[in-house]
Amino acid sequence: DIQMTQSPSSLSASVGDRVTITCRASQSISSHLSWYQQKPGRTPKLLIYAASSLQNGVPSRFSGSGSGTDFTLTISSLQPEDFATYYCQQSYSAPFTFGPGTKIDIK
């Protein structure tokens, strides 16, 4: 299985901050990388697919980059509704494994 890691595991930030989360795959996954947002008690929501493509309806402050093994999710200006846990997921090789998550909370 392809192992996914994320860093940091958690971070504290303020509204308006620029936030970057890193995801790393144990082998090359080309651009087969998605990012999901999950709020407590809620269903994961697709933000980014194909490493850098914004899902319909997702605010443009979210962006993704990377290919191969290293990827980033950036929130350009953190909003109150962005405090959540973020997961990366590879869809290059089954099983389509998830990263362990990065929790963003309020500083």
Next chain:
Amino acid sequence: QLQLQESGPGLVKPSETLSLTCTVSGGSISSTTYYWGWIRQPPGKGLEWIGTLYYSGSTYYNPSLKSRVTISVDASKNQFSLKLRSVTAADTAVYYCARGNYPKYESLDYWGQGTLVTVSS
């Protein structure tokens, strides 16, 4: 608007079989553009891929669960189902069904609301 809804018992005894159904509305489960998956999340933990149903009817299971999992489809009802045998407390989790989108690099673009299944006697 596509909707997915999980249904099934919320409590299962150890060693018994967990059975869940996902009903898809607003779209066909037989479309070649999509696949269908089951994902679970133990309380307070991360997401784990359980298995996949392809439009051909073929399936893929996570090797870690393969010996205990069966995913099947009832296209006439636009439903697919999960069976997990010989459950233990470690199988306690919120179980999600979701749609995988091939044009979007097989990302999961629609999810059910999730259903908590507790394994306990």
